[in-house]
Amino acid sequence: MAKNCRFQKYYRKLLKNENGEASYISVFFYILAAVVLIAFIINVFQIISAKQQMDHAADQLVKQIQLNGGVDSETDSLFDFLSGEISGARDLSYSVECSDSEDRIQIGSPFYVTVTGRCSLGGFWKFRLVNITVRSIGAGVSEHYWK
Secondary structure (H helix, E strand, C coil): CHHHHHHHHHHHHHHHCCCCCCCHHHHHHHHHHHHHHHHHHHHHHHHHHHHHHHHHHHHHHHHHHHHHCCCCHHHHHHHHHHHHHCCCCEEEEEEEEECCCCCCCCCCCEEEEEEEEEEEECCHHHCCCEEEEEEEEEEEECCCCCC
16 A cells, blocks of 8 residues: 555656656657658558559459450540549559450350559658559459350
8 A cells, every 4th residue: 555655646746747858859859750650641541542442443344344245445445534533553554364365255254353553652752662562353254145
């Protein structure tokens, strides 16, 4: 019981103490660390947002290929439109993998669409210190019958 009382008195005295221990230099470094941390968090959320937008683009391409039964000029124009809407990623491309020809995917044949892009971590001012390759994969089955 005596120890508890002694610790309580010590902490009360410490909390009531108005002497500051921080100097201008330490405050500068604390603020600098906080700004760098905020910049990193903003960059991470930007990459997560770009990944979600790429997932949406992959799903839309899968739906378009399912209905058309293959890759054609409409698929390319859809990808160009969707990639224009994606912010935070660059060098976007897509590829289609299937057992048949990409131009004519027979009904019931599975295929995979991969959307690839590059994102970067770099803090403010787009330093691009760490480059990250982001991939989104969508899968589908063709619904088009080719005679």
